[in-house]
Amino acid sequence: MIDFEAVLGSIYDIVHVTDAEGRTLYCSPKYGEYFGIDPKEMIGKPIEEFYRLGYFAPTITMRVIRDKKKVQTIQTTLRNRRLFVEGTPIWDQDGNLSGVVNTSIDITEQEQLQQELNEVKYIGTLFQSEMTKEKGRQKGNTCLIYRSQSMQQVAVMAEKLAQVDSSMILLGESGVGKGVLAKYIHECSPRVDKPFVHINCGAIPETLLESELFGYEKGAFTGADKDGKAGLIEKANRGTLFLDEIGEMPLALQVKLLTVLQDKTITPVGSSVSREIDVKLITATNKNLRKMVREGKFREDLYYRIHVVPLEIPPLRERREEIPVLIHYFLNVFSQKYCLERKLSDVCYPILEEYDWPGNVRELENVVERLVVTSHDSLITPAQIPRYIHNQQSSAHNGVKVDRLMQMQDAMDEVERQLVQRAFEQHKTTTRIAEALGISQPSASRKVRKWVFTGE
Known part of the structure; x- marks a missing residue:
């Protein structure tokens, strides 16, 4: 007599049967x-x-019972095994559902092999990026990872502008990598062997900013160093000066910075003697800033002095093809830093690629570091990805939700207001806003004036 359990066991790793x-x-x-x-x-x-109780995810039996059709999925078990599961409904003679049979095959090793193949693909992409980057410079070690057009x-523009001494300003949301790009420009420039000084204008207290930037003579003020101190701008002489968060600089210091740019000289605090200075200025x-000029919060003459060549870095959500490459790069960085061997399961990549990353590359870097240091196993699974990333992915597919009644026109106006304001925050120009919302540029211009600038 045939042992059907032995037969099933030879075909499938797991067989599970439930009633209706x-x-x-x-x-x-x-x-x-x-x-x-x-x-x-x-x-x-x-x-x-x-x-x-967390022994496996996702569930499949109840989906078969609910949908009354065959369902296939990949399950992750409590013991970190990956199973390909097929759930099949069983019908009685009257056509009623009488149960479900789940058959599972272990694909853990196949997934690991696929993971290794994917890593080869990503490494190839990184190599291509490195080759593109190396064409523009032979010195320095700043890593500029990109894949998008x-x-x-x-x-390409950064490498070209690195060869001239024109002032340039890097624009973009917080965390897009303005500091990395500034260092890259310096390393592509003829000044690569000279100092690169990075100053965050928003990180230094206003009371100390002037003395830190311009330096001071001995006895210039109470508590000053008895021998005086060279300022950060002077330390960048013959090199590159990067003023990050330039919008945070007080108006009084903007006047002194303008003098540095116009006269190529610097005067320390407490001194009447100017010193010649030669720096390539990069701001970010x-x-x-144009709005700040209109509001009297930023000097117009300084604005035009630093706004000679603007270079805008797009946010990460507009170049999603770079997300897997950056993930792979940061995985290697933090795995080496903490002496841990960590890999990301393939199913994690779509989840991370669909997230909007409001903190851009900096947020992605922090999330990858968190996954590396908190994972107990070498393979990082979706369950370890922060909940807020999963939540956005879920809400993105749920559409607009209504939690109270209101007049139809009021509801339409409110949705339009939120869409236009969010599009303006992300894209700034009416041309790009029009593309994002699927409307004409004149229509986008009218809606921006209505909802952003007038607040009607």
Whole structure:
């Protein structure tokens, strides 16, 4: 007589059978090896009970019962095994659902092999990026990782502008990598062997900013160093001066900075003697300086002096093709830094690529570091990705939700207001806003005036 259990065991790693309510009728003896559950404990109990306890995810039996059709998925078990599962409905003679049969095959090793193949692909992309980057410089070690056409244009322009001494300003949201690009420009320039001084104008207290930037003579003020001190601008002499968050600089210091740019001289605090200075100036901001000029918060003459060549870095959500490359890069960086061997499961990449990354590359870097240091296993799974990233992915597919009644026109105006304001925050120009919202540029211009500038 044929032993059907032995036959099934030779074809599938796991066979699991439930009734029409999802209660277990049978499961293979090897269930415990893959799931960490004694098969005898499951008999007669709802399979959902074990799903809620975290023995596996996602669930498949209840989906088959609900949809009344065959369902396939990939499950991750408590013992970190990856199983390809097929759930098949069983019908009685009257056409009623009588149960579900789940058959599972272990694909953990196949997934790891695929992971290695993907890593080869990503390494090839990184190598291509490095080759593109190396064409523009032979010195320095700043890593500019890009894959999108928009960032390639930024990199090419940066390499070209590095060869001249014109002042340039880097524009873009917080975290897009303005500091990295500034260092890259310096390393592509003839000044690469000279100092690169990075000053965050928003990180130094206003009371100390002048003395830190311009330096001071001995006895210039109470508490000053008895020998005086050279300022950061002077330390950048013959090199590159990078003023990050230039919009945070007080108006009084903007006048002194303008003198430095116009006269190529610097006067320390407490001194009447000017010193010649030669720097390539790179500034950066995530603020609307033109608007600040209109509001009297930023000097117009300084604005035009630093705004000679603007270079805008697009946010990460507009160059999503770079997300897997950056993830792979940061995985290597932090795995080496903390002496840990960590890899990301393939199913994690789509989740991370769909997230909007409001903190841009800096946020992505922080998330990858968190995954590396908090993971207990070498393979990082979706369960370890922060909940807020999953939540955005879920809400993105749920559409607009209504939680109270209002007049139809009021509701339409409110949705339009939020869409236009968010589009303006992300894209700034009416041409790009029009493309994002699928409307004409004149229409986008009218809506921006209505909802952004007038607040009607």
